Amino acid sequence: MERFSGLVAAPFTPMNDKGEVQYDRIGSYYDFLAANRVVGAFVNGSTGEGVSLSVKEKMRLTEEWARQAKSKGTVKVITLVGGTSYVECIELALHAQEQGVHAIALLAPFYFNPPNAAQLVEFVARVASSVPNLPVYFYHIPVLSGCYLSMFDFLKEADGVIPNLAGIKYTHEDFMDFLSCTNFMHGKYEMMWGRDEAFLSALVLGARSAVGSTFNYAAPLYYQLIQAYDRGDFVTARQLQQQSIDMIRLLGKFGGIATGKAYMRYIGLDCGRFRTPVQNMDETQYQPFCSAVQSLQMETLFSKI
């Protein structure tokens, strides 16, 4: 099965002033990620506003990203086909397979919450079995999906039932659960860390791959963090993790997830605004935001355009 070692970015979806997707910018976005040594693109995820897109838009985005990967090959593509209807997830999965993506990912259905691991496995299995040759990652993000089931329980229930289950994108801070999953069946499943602000605490548990939104604009920071960790220089590693935290804290200060697009604009790759119901920064806040970013003094740690 395909494996990702390194940083996988969850790309933002570029939009114009009317909130329409700018598909023609995916090519340069792809090159930008490649140039910053990002190894994968997690398409239509939370950062990419997958849930705010229509089925058609999601399919079109998958096509564009997959086409880039096919012709250029450096950055692998995982596309999120998750939703609340397994019928629609299967449509998206089959479409993604046709486009030649490297893997798909599935969310817990987020309206009717699965009441237990068995029910979650049944949902995932229905979709996974429609594309038996494609690696499937489960995307665990309870704060948004509302599904707080233990992933260790999920793996125990899924193992042997979902043959193409490849791993978990783990966007939650439960290290007991995370380490248990990492060690399950001698590391059979790839655990991709999803909380950039606690990356060092996952590295020490053996994580080697991660999916994040800040890898879009600050990949160098995290590669330096990995290097410091690998050479046993924890003082530097902690300092870099703190810089990542200071950077991420500005998201909270300036209004949340949409601030990620403000960072993209800051580094020179303007992706427009988030669609409602996500709240965007007022235009008047953008200059104060830039000043705040500058005061972090981390210009060398941002991705290069």
Next chain:
Amino acid sequence: MERFSGLVAAPFTPMNDKGEVQYDRIGSYYDFLAANRVVGAFVNGSTGEGVSLSVKEKMRLTEEWARQAKSKGTVKVITLVGGTSYVECIELALHAQEQGVHAIALLAPFYFNPPNAAQLVEFVARVASSVPNLPVYFYHIPVLSGCYLSMFDFLKEADGVIPNLAGIKYTHEDFMDFLSCTNFMHGKYEMMWGRDEAFLSALVLGARSAVGSTFNYAAPLYYQLIQAYDRGDFVTARQLQQQSIDMIRLLGKFGGIATGKAYMRYIGLDCGRFRTPVQNMDETQYQPFCSAVQSLQMETLFSKI
């Protein structure tokens, strides 16, 4: 604008053993509701598993229900076009309008939660403005959508901004908020009560319409409750409300929302099972369930097939 006075049922979606929608049964379902004096059908809602259907399936269901209403006319149709993407909601709204539904309804987007009433209004307004001549109801169901914003705040923000906003289907137990909405602008907005188990407590606040799942199989119970209330016979009204509660308590005991389909099977209108991730009763539980229902001794209160 269209108004609903009386009981609006949220129909279950009939499915066969493979979990496929049985569109050809909508006609008889419509007749059944009409025969039980139900005044409206709230299509593709929570009870109807709207989120578990694909866009195509939702459109097809809307077509079938609207076709019935057009030819028979007794039961009005509201169709839920809500979701997480306003682009897709607009597609569904335009389609619903073409089919000639009486009204549409919208949910709060349930992945990215609107952070305040203004943002929720922006989301609803985008969709509502695409069908300016169609009444729009907001469907407030925080326990599933995760959006606990005050509806009184929502109305204050929406009034004047969403001209075709007709009212709220209020599936939450906050009577302070509910009464405030009822009295807002001298009753300008239709407040449809959505918690069947507390219907009497809403009647006394002036509610005259309600949307519910138990109106599918126990419409007579609630019409008797309304009559008892109207003639000031509160002893009978409380007794009927208690019977409604005893009936609803079996849902909790036998596993949740899917038990509604067990009630439908019990009265003779089998709609199959709920799609995963909703958990269905084991077949072995069905007989104990039937015994429990019989011990409620409320046969005359169930809808007649």
Next chain:
Amino acid sequence: MERFSGLVAAPFTPMNDKGEVQYDRIGSYYDFLAANRVVGAFVNGSTGEGVSLSVKEKMRLTEEWARQAKSKGTVKVITLVGGTSYVECIELALHAQEQGVHAIALLAPFYFNPPNAAQLVEFVARVASSVPNLPVYFYHIPVLSGCYLSMFDFLKEADGVIPNLAGIKYTHEDFMDFLSCTNFMHGKYEMMWGRDEAFLSALVLGARSAVGSTFNYAAPLYYQLIQAYDRGDFVTARQLQQQSIDMIRLLGKFGGIATGKAYMRYIGLDCGRFRTPVQNMDETQYQPFCSAVQSLQMETLFSKI
């Protein structure tokens, strides 16, 4: 057993500028409640800041209130002896019994949450059995105690096990649970409604007694509401309930529970401030608060000093 029919106020605890309890003001507070036809005083509750007082202070307050009741007799006294340690609850219960209170009340322990009704009953039973001749009320207020167990389940488990259980002060908005408790064993247990803003919705279910904080300063409003309900004048009843809501909404607007003491100051019975960690209104907000109260135009509905 003692029964309360009518309005039971949960008195505020009068404090001086240093945050010390002013025991010598209980006498006039008692007379004030009596003059406004309040039938009971629920001492050391949430409104009375019981949890912010020391054991000694709580005992001293119970003594003062009980002494008033003994000599004057019009207003009955229930004192809350609840806490997280049953050993300490028993100390408080025995002390309360010695003072001759009419009843005691118990909270769910609010640090270690009881995992089920059986465990909650065990906790309550230990304390109740130490004062077998005193009526015991369970004080259900999940939003503060964190205990969301069904009271219907609690009663089923407690019945026969806690002989002196007299009823429940029900400060929660779950009318299915409330009506089920009301009807349990043909009304064996007294259900005292605790959400002033939804009083009318409880009256229609048969509630005849209530415990509240706003009965301190707006008893006339609620007595008029009861009268309107009793004569079947629901238009007036709803209007009064709306006025209660408008009054209560100012609590939210001006910062929460401490605003209750601002209302007391407004009507002329200044009780000082709430102890930290409850946040009090800034002194600069007091005039805007008074203006807001005046604009409610409900002077005749406030308690008379």
Next chain:
Amino acid sequence: MERFSGLVAAPFTPMNDKGEVQYDRIGSYYDFLAANRVVGAFVNGSTGEGVSLSVKEKMRLTEEWARQAKSKGTVKVITLVGGTSYVECIELALHAQEQGVHAIALLAPFYFNPPNAAQLVEFVARVASSVPNLPVYFYHIPVLSGCYLSMFDFLKEADGVIPNLAGIKYTHEDFMDFLSCTNFMHGKYEMMWGRDEAFLSALVLGARSAVGSTFNYAAPLYYQLIQAYDRGDFVTARQLQQQSIDMIRLLGKFGGIATGKAYMRYIGLDCGRFRTPVQNMDETQYQPFCSAVQSLQMETLFSKI
């Protein structure tokens, strides 16, 4: 100020069959901790059932533990004086000071939740200023206190206002917040890690001290984990952390916090049962529990009696 480097255990409170505290066993408990190289005892905490004890019992326990420390000196004593009433907290703090404890700790008040960091600081400051020469630790355990305020915000607000604030016992899994606190003012405040199951992830962030319940019965496991981490042997460190997790998972499987006392009985230091409302294992479950513990094959990692 006093500093703790190493493992601080939160002792269980030994009780007899009647649920009475066995004060005469504190001496041998103290020796047991010392023999297992535990550097501190966190008395009257969650593990010690502080909230289930009366004020008198808490004082008596503090006296016993402090007396041991005074005469033997190897294990330092921190005693939790936290509660919901600052008046009572001050009584407990003054008493603790008289007994000569090394430090006190304070919880967020857990009935009325502090609405912001300023209000929490006001609460803590009132108590801390009553014992200006005693180090004060804030005990952050949101899952029980309900206070989810950021500790980084707390420190920013407290710094300069609470001169004897020494640090935080951090029992929560928010590594962004934890690292920010660790780095605040160049490490001015001692951050004591409180989630044993994620200890390795805190070590890599620089944590050198920890407070936990499992250090009572498995101190050797964690000292070996520290050693493995210190020599850069992360494979062994992860394996030990996994063993800690497997041990802790049995708490969940056998019913929660009370299972800690079952572990104590297993290693030979029976402390009786938890007081209600905490649920204890049925006696019939004890043998299955012992079998489950034996199958963990970690006998050499348990504390020696």
